[in-house]
Amino acid sequence: MTARAGTMRLACMFSSILLFGAAGLLLFISLQDPTELAPQQLPGIKFSIRPQPPYNDVPPGSSQDGDSKAPMEKVPGDLSSRAPRDFHLPVPDQPQAHLNMGARPRPRQRRRRLLIKKMPPAAAVPANGSVGAFARPAPWAPDGHWVTLHRSQQERKRVMREACAKYRASSSRRAVTPRHVSRIFVEDRHRVLYCEVPKAGCSNWKRVLMVLAGLASSTADIPHNTVHYGGALKRLDTFDRQGILHRLSTYTKMLFVREPFERLVSAFRDKFEHPNSYYHPVFGKAILARYRANASREALRTGSGVRFPEFVQYLLDVHRPVGMDIHWDHVSRLCSPCLIDYDFVGKFESMEDDANFFLSLIRAPRNLTFPRFKDRHSQEARTTAQIARQYFTQLSALQRQRTYDFYYMDYLVFNYSKPFADLY
Numbered sequence: 001m002t003a004r005a006g007t008m009r010l011a012c013m014f015s016s017i018l019l020f021g022a023a024g025l026l027l028f029i030s031l032q033d034p035t036e037l038a039p040q041q042l043p044g045i046k047f048s049i050r051p052q053p054p055y056n057d058v059p060p061g062s063s064q065d066g067d068s069k070a071p072m073e074k075v076p077g078d079l080s081s082r083a084p085r086d087f088h089l090p091v092p093d094q095p096q097a098h099l100n101m102g103a104r105p106r107p108r109q110r111r112r113r114l115l116i117k118k119m120p121p122a123a124a125v126p127a128n129g130s131v132g133a134f135a136r137p138a139p140w141a142p143d144g145h146w147v148t149l150h151r152s153q154q155e156r157k158r159v160m161r162e163a164c165a166k167y168r169a170s171s172s173r174r175a176v177t178p179r180h181v182s183r184i185f186v187e188d189r190h191r192v193l194y195c196e197v198p199k200a201g202c203s204n205w206k207r208v209l210m211v212l213a214g215l216a217s218s219t220a221d222i223p224h225n226t227v228h229y230g231g232a233l234k235r236l237d238t239f240d241r242q243g244i245l246h247r248l249s250t251y252t253k254m255l256f257v258r259e260p261f262e263r264l265v266s267a268f269r270d271k272f273e274h275p276n277s278y279y280h281p282v283f284g285k286a287i288l289a290r291y292r293a294n295a296s297r298e299a300l301r302t303g304s305g306v307r308f309p310e311f312v313q314y315l316l317d318v319h320r321p322v323g324m325d326i327h328w329d330h331v332s333r334l335c336s337p338c339l340i341d342y343d344f345v346g347k348f349e350s351m352e353d354d355a356n357f358f359l360s361l362i363r364a365p366r367n368l369t370f371p372r373f374k375d376r377h378s379q380e381a382r383t384t385a386q387i388a389r390q391y392f393t394q395l396s397a398l399q400r401q402r403t404y405d406f407y408y409m410d411y412l413v414f415n416y417s418k419p420f421a422d423l424y
Contacts, residue, residue, distance in 0.1 A: 149357045156345040159415045164338035167409065178237035180336045181244060183326070186234045186251075187212050190362045193236060193247060195255035195335035198327040199266045200348045201355075203227050203375040205256065208359070211368055219371040227375075252362055254344035255335050256351070257414045260407035263348075264315075265308075265391045266383035267327040272306045274377060280304050286321040287314045308391050309399070316402050332409040345414070389419070397422060 183196045187209045194209060196202045206227045207219035215232050216222050226232070236244055258266075271279040284303025288295045291310045299305050314320055315328060326334060335342075344361070346354035355370035381387070392400055404411070404423045411418070 145353075146357070149353060153344060156347075156415065157342075160337055160342075160345060160413050163409075163413045167412065168338040174339055176244065176248065176336075176339060178244070180339055181236040181248070183334045184236040184253075185209060186236055186239075186247060189213055190364065191247075191251040192362060193251045193253045195253070195340075195342070196326075197255060197257055197263075197331050197334060199263045199270070200256045200258040201351055201370075202256075204371045204373075205355075206233060207371060208355075208364075208368065209233055212364060219368075220373070224375055248340065252344065253340060253342045254346065254358060255331070255337070255342055256346040256348060256354070257331050257410070258348035259385065259388075259416050259419070260331075260410045261392060261403070261419045262383050262385060262388040264328050264403070264407075265388040268308055268311050268391070269380075269383060270377065271327065272311065275304075283314075283322055283325070287311060290314070290317075290321045307394075309394050312395060312399055312403060316399070316406060330407060330410055332413060337413055347414070385419070392420070 185194045185196060185206065186192075187194070190212050192209065192212065194205055196206070203224065204219065207216070207222045210216045210222055210227075210232055211219055213233070236247060239247070272284060280303035282303075284306045285300060286303075287306050287310055288299050288303060291313045292299070292307075314322075332338070337345075344358050346358060352370060352372070359368060359370070392403075395403070400420055401423055404418065404420075410416070
């Protein structure tokens with residue numbers, strides 16, 4: 001009898017242990033975060049056409065040591081993978097949660113579960129804005145106009161690459177040095193690299209970059225000296241090699257060019273037909289001393305009054321008395337288009353369309369458009385093809401030909417027509 005009672009007590013104790021164990025296991029499972037037991041997998045989405053969003057992994061005030069993290073997505077070299085705002089992009093539906101969100105959460109659930117519930121689904125909200133930002137139309141351009149501008153970009157890049165392949169075959173094997181990127185300005189918030197071409201809208205482009213960078217609220221608020229001498233914009237050659245290569249491979253690279261003869265006349269009118277405390281004493285005095293016979297003492301003292309034929313003599317002289325200047329140097333040397341694969345090539349002659357198309361591609365604020373005002377000598381007419389022709393008629397046919405030869409690569413790479421019929 002005693003042995004049977006002992007056996008029953010052991011059985012009861014064993015049953016009690018099993019019941020307590022099972023209850024403990026159930027309690028343990030009920031307290032676990034389901035997100036830890038099964039990884040959350042939200043459905044992904046791919047866009048066949050996609051605008052370039054502004055990125056924030058390299059903030060404007062970041063250091064220039066090039067140690068910034070590489071972005072998750074490279075900027076494509078071809079514009080066919082980017083879209084302006086008026087292309088409609090499908091917005092995905094809200095992904096279905098794997099768990100029953102209608103169930104009331106237990107009070108003792110971990111805080112991380114609450115945070116995960118409040119996080120928006122990754123595919124539904126872009127990294128830097130609302131879903132609606134993808135599909136908002138640009139108010140100034142109909143659909144057909146976007147297509148025309150896009151095709152124009154493709155053609156310009158095709159011509160540029162073919163010309164470089166034909167005449168600068170060795171460029172693709174050269175390494176990029178700080179000298180090649182010394183005229184490129186950096187805007188980190190929208191990941192833009194802009195190669196400055198003087199007399200091709202560069203002052204207003206710098207204003208636009210400053211607004212994009214958050215340094216000003218409006219382009220109209222930025223005076224000329226602040227644009228060129230304020231030092232607000234960083235140059236690409238101020239970064240180390242890693243920083244340079246990172247930005248060249250991931251940022252949108254663009255430049256704006258101008259018909260070379262018009263650009264040259266524009267530079268001459270700006271620097272030599274108006275008072276100038278730098279170009280008159282530095283360039284004017286040297287030009288007059290070398291190329292004007294019997295120059296007056298006053299002219300030699302001030303450097304004022306340089307004539308266009310004298311200026312062209314200086315430009316074409318291989319033994320110039322004073323060096324080259326960026327305002328009339330070749331674009332091919334300023335921006336190295338045969339070495340750096342630019343994503344966007346704009347032209348001064350179609351500035352408004354090209355500029356605002358580019359701003360839409362990079363998703364600039366919709367109220368930001370390219371300024372129309374003339375930066376200097378606002379009362380004077382802009383240099384046009386007709387005005388440039390008037391200046392070039394002061395030259396001999398040989399001087400015109402030699403000037404065309406001087407800018408031949410710019411004419412070729414950027415597909416400008418010969419400005420005079422007798423040029424070859």
